[in-house]
Amino acid sequence: KQEVTQIPAALSVPEGENLVLNCSFTDSAIYNLQWFRQDPGKGLTSLLLIQSSQREQTSGRLNASLDKSSGRSTLYIAASQPGDSATYLCAVPDNDYKLSFGAGTTVTVRA
């Protein structure tokens, strides 16, 4: 069974600082990895999906890296803004095509 871990559980940074969010998974035989953003009381918004054949995926200020062999992915958010405050979740599909989620990292960007 795939286990997904996100550390730290919470992060607080001043505006303008770069954010580094970590995700680790136990089974390296993944097909892809998806990063989501969750705002309080709202649903999950897909940010990036990185395929197993890719090392990086970029969208605007967001960059996700993937190292399958070490079971890790990192989400970088450049020049953080208060609007980036949210919970960020990573997820990987398992053999049943369901997603296994980490518990998330809650980010607070202080103005």
Place this chain on the structure above:
Amino acid sequence: DADVTQTPRNRITKTGKRIMLECSQTKGHDRMYWYRQDPGLGLQLIYYSFDVKDINKGEISDGYSVSRQAQAKFSLSLESAIPNQTALYFCATSAAGAHNEQFFGPGTRLTVL
């Protein structure tokens, strides 16, 4: 309009009551999923459906049932709600084929008293 919608958005009910949560999608996806999220935990899969005639249990299906009324509609029922079913419930969809990106609805916050 949102691609994946859920009704109701919030519900408070009492122990023993039957509750139905509904999900509709306009993405034309074959696959639909129900997850629940508890504070401090990741999402856990309750049920999933690959098409109208293919419904499968997820990792925490006890106490829940589902109905896939059409390609676009997937309902989750709690036959006799209990307090530990208090959670945030999400519906998701994906295109047919393995490991495709999943798209989530806005969630239903359910409180069982």
